[in-house]
Amino acid sequence: MSGKYLYQTIVDKIAELVDNGTYKPGDRVPSIRELSRQSGVSINTVKVAYEHLEDCCLIEARPQSGYYVSARLPEIPREPEIDETNIIPSQASSCSLVVRIMKDVLVPDKVQFGAAIPDPDLIPGDKLSRILASETRRLKIESTAYAMPPGHHRLRQQIAKWMTKAGCVLNPEKLVVTSGASEAVFLALRAICRPGDTVAISSPIYFNFVQMFEILGLRVIEIPNSPVEGLQIEHLRHALAHNNITCCIAISNFDNPMGNRLSDARKEELVSLLWEAKVPLIEDDINGDLAHDGERPTVAKAWDRHDNVLLCSSFSKTLAPGYRVGWIAPGRFMDAVLHQKIVSNIATASPTQLAIAEFLENGGYAHHLRTICKAYAAKVARMAEAIGTYFPQGTRVTRPEGGFTLWLELAENIDTVALYAMAAQKKITIAPGSLFSTGERYHNCLRLNSACYSEETKWAVEALGEMVHELANSQDNHVKH
């Protein structure tokens, strides 16, 4: 390469690093000698390049110290910012829409009715931080070493103990710690299914599961999920009789998005029906600890005498989503799930496992739950009231018995992907209904996260109500013309 080319490379490289924010104003850049060594370019060439960068006021030399990014960068007007909220077409693929909703969680000034994240004020941040600090100090080696699958032993014991409240006898040796319940379900699907297999699900279903089916190349049979009774077992029986189904996914308590739960009798029926058909059940119990009346319901797994249920849950809704601690009791699929876990990311982070084990044993998890269950019951009720006040007559909304999501059905002619785009402009996020199905269903439905509802965000429900009125009117006009 010619000297001229090398010189330009150095100039471009430093300029790019300043431009993309890696080097910020006041940061030291590599010395001429360092850069010469790293890049294999002669000291002289680097020197000339640095002189040019100084001429451009991008860097400045400080005597006896080296080169630094100029404290005040030359003011070049930036390109106009693109308002990304305008570039979501109604035809947005569900994949890009899910990525957007998840990214929106990062944006602090948005009203988070989209993702089902807990209320930050109901996360025991002080206590968790204290416990995390003391446990990682107490267990320095364990906190830095791999917590190899199945995961930290004390945590698995505490989970097994806790789940006796759900009528469930779990062997700690048959539990695998995962990075959240999503990972647990993803591992379960990968352990059981091959591309082209068919999965029976309750419909509507949590949108991240829909993404999993797409990624894994699975076919789906959607079994209706009644807002009151939950998964319609007669429909499932019919589907099992007429299709080659590889596994079934159900959320038996406080379904996401519907909020309903299966009665004990139905849980038992579900488990025995699937065992007769030799079809494993992936049971998601992520909201099981969030009963509004404080009574911990059973899990379907409690009726599983044949290791045919893979029970999945996490502490993301009750303690801290950022800790990424979930678990799976994979029954007869233990070895396959372990293998999938190791191949995916070897292990779940150790420090947060240690902290949650200690919280379960000595941190007052039961007491914490009593507080938050009451709070979420109130939020769900208040938000449903506000929807009643501000949304058009005829809007339907679920009455969940636990968890914190509400599922709304609007007039048939409303498209909630359009509502998503309108709401985004007012910095409100929602989850459009079409994400909750693999087919063309629920275009006029949406899920709202009531955990982030309060007197301060009530305006956002009012604003959403206005948008729905507006969409309904424009549709009516459209029909009249």
Add this chain to the structure above:
Amino acid sequence: MSGKYLYQTIVDKIAELVDNGTYKPGDRVPSIRELSRQSGVSINTVKVAYEHLEDCCLIEARPQSGYYVSARLPEIPREPEIDETNIIPSQASSCSLVVRIMKDVLVPDKVQFGAAIPDPDLIPGDKLSRILASETRRLKIESTAYAMPPGHHRLRQQIAKWMTKAGCVLNPEKLVVTSGASEAVFLALRAICRPGDTVAISSPIYFNFVQMFEILGLRVIEIPNSPVEGLQIEHLRHALAHNNITCCIAISNFDNPMGNRLSDARKEELVSLLWEAKVPLIEDDINGDLAHDGERPTVAKAWDRHDNVLLCSSFSKTLAPGYRVGWIAPGRFMDAVLHQKIVSNIATASPTQLAIAEFLENGGYAHHLRTICKAYAAKVARMAEAIGTYFPQGTRVTRPEGGFTLWLELAENIDTVALYAMAAQKKITIAPGSLFSTGERYHNCLRLNSACYSEETKWAVEALGEMVHELANSQDNHVKH
């Protein structure tokens, strides 16, 4: 269900929970009222069941307090423990062998020459624990909330800054934090490949990648990896010309298992060859910071002008494997990798991201590296010497310039899966060569983790040497008869 049946259920349930260690001696079991509510069984039935359990001395009542697991459980002789080290057949599938090697990492009294884990004494546990504690206290909300992909911003900035030492300009906005480098590579493969696609790899290759190919249904072309020069680019050129290859995986610095690295010229050639063929390169740089001479080598990504290289790395070898913090710069596959990450487990744990960001900025990462690089250089040299002393003449061993794995080639007639089983009986783990290929290669090779080599574990190298002598003799006798 009859009363008798329910009664037996309660007895069995409590007995199982005591037996599997969920309830330990002295633990409180649910009160009669609680259990009656949870299980839907009448108070009277639970009472009778508890009386029976008391008769069996499994639980005891304490006045005004409830029922507890007896402090001294009745002594029932246990079944004999199965010595699992004897049940590994030579034909063990690579899957079960990998799971075993990973599980062995949990066993504290084993000599860990199998997995490539760092020396626990070279992990800065004190400093990391202090930083983790102070960062989670300082950032209570950030440490408990999702660090949504692409991940914690300050960490991405620090990674981009650090990687300038490798001659690489990374945009922090185009980096995704992952749960270790394994997850980074797994996400990359899933973002690029479909089942049935063909991947070109250097051979031998890290065994977890082989598991990924199997799980994802990928076909593999193994390109020879010279112990000195690294990946043979002429072979790759030939393979590209005659096959429909979807992507290529290479470890350009301090290869696992070989320890070699590509020269800058070869890195540049590799990148341009693959760009011409429009085949993306997944570059694993997990050992890049572990140069024995302390000189940080470049990455192939430094020559990538077309966003065609997906660079993957982590802090698992240099700081703490249990923190599970890795990253990927996915180039033009950014959106697909983000989507795969969200679907897999939504996000990487927040507290460990915060701690590593702080360590990079203010924890003296560069200083820490100088210490450990010297230490690993010495360990590699000492272990190679010990192999020279104790193994049969003709044993070949690599001379790595970085990292801490050694690759050994024994006489053609030695099967290292048999050696694995023999070593397991002496509580020594090794990684048999056959794991490092998708074909029938390397049956007489093995990888050893020198990070756990010291004067205290020298005996284990001597013991392995004796086993190899023994295997060689038994083979010779076999041939003579």
